[in-house]
Amino acid sequence: MKKLFLYTGFLVIVFAISKPVAAQCDGDGLAQACVGKMQDGFTYLKSFKIDGQGGAKNKVEYSYVFSKDTQYFLNICSSAGDGTDGIVVTMYDSNRQMVSTNFMNGKFYPGIVYPCNATGIYYITFTFQDSKSHCGGSVLGFKR
Amino acid sequence: MKRILLWLSLIAVVACSGKKSSEDALIASLDSLKLNQPLISKEVMADIIQQIPSPLEISFLLKSSGVKYDFDMLNNPNNISKYNSSFEKALNLGIYGTDLGYANIYEQNQDALFYLNAIKSLADDLSIGQFFDFGTIRRLAVNSRNLDSLLLITTQNFNNINTFLQENQRSNLSVLILTGGWLEALHITCQVAVKDPDNEQLIEKIGEQKIILDNIKLLLGFYVNDPFIADLHKQILELEKAFSEIEIIYKYAEPTFQEVNGMLVIKDNSTTTINITPQNVEDIRKGVASIRSKVIS
Numbered sequence: 001m002k003k004l005f006l007y008t009g010f011l012v013i014v015f016a017i018s019k020p021v022a023a024q025c026d027g028d029g030l031a032q033a034c035v036g037k038m039q040d041g042f043t044y045l046k047s048f049k050i051d052g053q054g055g056a057k058n059k060v061e062y063s064y065v066f067s068k069d070t071q072y073f074l075n076i077c078s079s080a081g082d083g084t085d086g087i088v089v090t091m092y093d094s095n096r097q098m099v100s101t102n103f104m105n106g107k108f109y110p111g112i113v114y115p116c117n118a119t120g121i122y123y124i125t126f127t128f129q130d131s132k133s134h135c136g137g138s139v140l141g142f143k144r
Numbered sequence: 145m146k147r148i149l150l151w152l153s154l155i156a157v158v159a160c161s162g163k164k165s166s167e168d169a170l171i172a173s174l175d176s177l178k179l180n181q182p183l184i185s186k187e188v189m190a191d192i193i194q195q196i197p198s199p200l201e202i203s204f205l206l207k208s209s210g211v212k213y214d215f216d217m218l219n220n221p222n223n224i225s226k227y228n229s230s231f232e233k234a235l236n237l238g239i240y241g242t243d244l245g246y247a248n249i250y251e252q253n254q255d256a257l258f259y260l261n262a263i264k265s266l267a268d269d270l271s272i273g274q275f276f277d278f279g280t281i282r283r284l285a286v287n288s289r290n291l292d293s294l295l296l297i298t299t300q301n302f303n304n305i306n307t308f309l310q311e312n313q314r315s316n317l318s319v320l321i322l323t324g325g326w327l328e329a330l331h332i333t334c335q336v337a338v339k340d341p342d343n344e345q346l347i348e349k350i351g352e353q354k355i356i357l358d359n360i361k362l363l364l365g366f367y368v369n370d371p372f373i374a375d376l377h378k379q380i381l382e383l384e385k386a387f388s389e390i391e392i393i394y395k396y397a398e399p400t401f402q403e404v405n406g407m408l409v410i411k412d413n414s415t416t417t418i419n420i421t422p423q424n425v426e427d428i429r430k431g432v433a434s435i436r437s438k439v440i441s
Contacts, residue, residue, distance in 0.1 A: 035296065039407065044296045045198050046303065065197045065355055068416055069345065093414065097396050100410045104401050109408040117412040118394055119352045121195055142201060144208045 024135070025051040031137030034077040039111065042073040042141030050076070050087060050126045052134030060126040064140065066116040071143050074124070075111035076102065078136040084108045086131035089138065092123040103129070182315075182366030189315050189366070192359055193306060196322050198299065199242040199329035202349060203249045206336060209343055213250040217335045218243040219328065219440045221262040226441065230270060231372040234317045235439050237266040238324025241302055246332065248295060251288040260285060267305075270317060275305045316373065319363045323376070324439065326356055331436050334429035341422060350428055351420035354387045379435045386427035391419040 027049025035044060050060050066072060078085035084102065091100040091114065099122065102109040108129075128134050182189065219239050227233050244259040260281060267273040281297055284290040302321075309318040330353055337346045361384060364377040397413035 043200060043204070043292070044299055045200075046194070047300075063191060063195050065195050065359075067197065067201060067352060068348065070201060093394075093396060095396065099399050099412060099414065102408055104403075104408055109403075109406070111407045113404070113407055113409045115410070115412055118414040118416040119392065119418070120355065120394060120416065142204075144201075144204045 024054070025049075025133070027051045027135065027137050029137070030077045030079070030135070031139055034075050034137050034139040037075055037077065037111070038139060038141050039073050039075075039113070042071075042143045044139065044141050046140045048124065048126070048138040048140070050136040050138060052126075052128050052131065055128070055131075055134045057134075058127060062124045063121055064124065066114075066119065066122045068116060068119045069144070070116050072114045072116060073111060073141045073143075074102075074114065074138060076126075076136055076138050077110075078131075079133050082110060084110055085133055085136065086129040087136045088127045088129055090125050090127065092125065093118070094121045094123075096123070184366060186310060186315075189363075190310050192363055193310065193315070193318060193322060196326065196356060196359055198245075199325045200245045200249070200295065200299065202329040202333055203242075203246045205345060205349060206246075206332070207249055209340075209345060211336050211340065211343075213247075213252055214335075215247075215252070215255055217332050218246065218255075221258040223440055224262045224265055227266065229372070230317065231320065231370075232439075233266045233269050234320035235324040235327075235376075237263060237270065238321040238326070239328040239436075239440065240266065241298075241321070242325045242328035242332070244298065245295070248285070248291065248298070251291065253286055253288065256285045257282065272305050272308065272317075275308060276301045316367050316370065319367065320373075323360050323364065323380075326353075326360060327432060327436055327439065330428075331432050334425065334432055337425055338429060341425075347420055347425060348418045350425055351390045351392065351418040353428075354390050354392060357384060357387055376435075376439075379438070383428070383431040383435060386424065386431045389421070390424055391417075393417045393419070 028047070031047035031049060034047070038044065046064070048062050052058070052060065074089060076084045076087050076089060078087055086108070088101065088103040088108065089112070090098060093099050100112055100114045102112045126136070126138070219236065221240065224236070227236050240259050240262050244256055244263060247256040247259055260278065264273060264276060264278050267276055277297060281294065284294040284297065305321070306318045309315060330350070333346055333350055337343065337350060340346065357380070361377070361380050364373055364380060367373040368377050394416050395414060397415070399413055400411040402409050402411065
């Protein structure tokens with residue numbers, strides 16, 4: 001019986017120590033920080049967590065139906081202040097052809113404005129280039 | 145060791161078989177909707193659900209087109225007493241959610257408060273009232289200058305509800321809320337289009353809904369073992385016939401890029417052409433009106 005309690009106690013301690021390491025990416029918190037950095041005139045639509053699980057995942061993907069004649073704004077927030085910490089967002093149409101990105105000529109832009117000209121399902125894909133945290137948040141807004 | 149496990153099992157059985165409080169009974173009734181879990185993963189379900197656009201986009205389109213606010217098009221908040229089952233409550237929560245967004249965008253504060261009360265009541269009945277920050281929303285709703293914050297907080301609250309329901313194997317309710325919200329937005333657009341048949345943007349918006357209808361059909365199709373959802377699914381399949389002639393022609397062209405104020409502005413060179421006739425619009429209007437009248441009455 002004593003052994004059982006000792007073993008259980010040991011497991012509890014191991015979990016208590018290991019859990020914070022696995023839960024390091026506060027994607028929700030970073031996405032919330034992104035809300036305040038939305039460009040004026042845009043209305044909030046969705047938040048996205050970008051959790052690359054410390055580098056274990058090389059891609060985080062979401063999808064959304066974008067509408068013609070609507071402007072969309074997407075920004076990225078990371079723990080690296082105003083920078084994106086190597087997080088790249090690329091948007092693809094339903095045929096997986098690239099329609100937009102925040103990485104151009106070697107520069108990472110913290111936000112992109114995408115005036116949609118064609119209604120359809122689009123993929124919002126986050127990847128990492130030399131990212132330290134592999135962790136971020138993002139917010140999608142729109143205006144007409 | 146065996147003894148300990150036996151005792152723990154016994155305690156669990158006794159705890160689970162005790163007399164149900166009214167709250168337990170309510171939760172049990174809610175759970176009746178989750179008996180038939182779909183045979184697809186939670187992730188795939190979440191992927192399809194998140195694609196569905198916010199009804200706010202349509203309300204903004206209406207306002208920017210110069211269309212006047214019309215309360216008579218909406219579901220009256222007093223109808224709330226008619227909704228008894230979880231199925232009815234979830235669908236009408238979605239409908240009232242769209243109506244709330246519409247009233248907010250047109251800065252109709254009093255109507256917005258009526259919808260807010262209806263939403264609170266339905267959300268509480270569905271045990272998801274805790275996700276609405278009603279105090280803050282009410283405070284924001286009385287002043288038109290708070291529109292951005294109001295839309296932000298209500299949208300976030302609905303998003304949190306969807307996430308919660310999906311994480312707790314109650315995606316069926318999430319699907320019903322989204323279906324209700326979509327139906328109401330389409331209904332409002334069709335009603336306005338009838339009065340303004342030359343508004344091409346509105347007509348195209350109706351045609352574009354063919355894409356969303358595919359998602360709604362797919363989502364409801366996962367729950368056809370539930371007789372209420374099966375019936376709704378059947379009605380959506382009827383509505384699909386009205387959309388069948390609509391063509392959405394997509395042409396891809398590489399985008400071009402420009403830096404403006406530190407942000408990358410993209411020029412989307414792709415296009416879509418939407419072929420839709422006045423008869424198509426009329427058929428869709430009738431189809432939506434038929435489904436909606438059953439849902440709200």
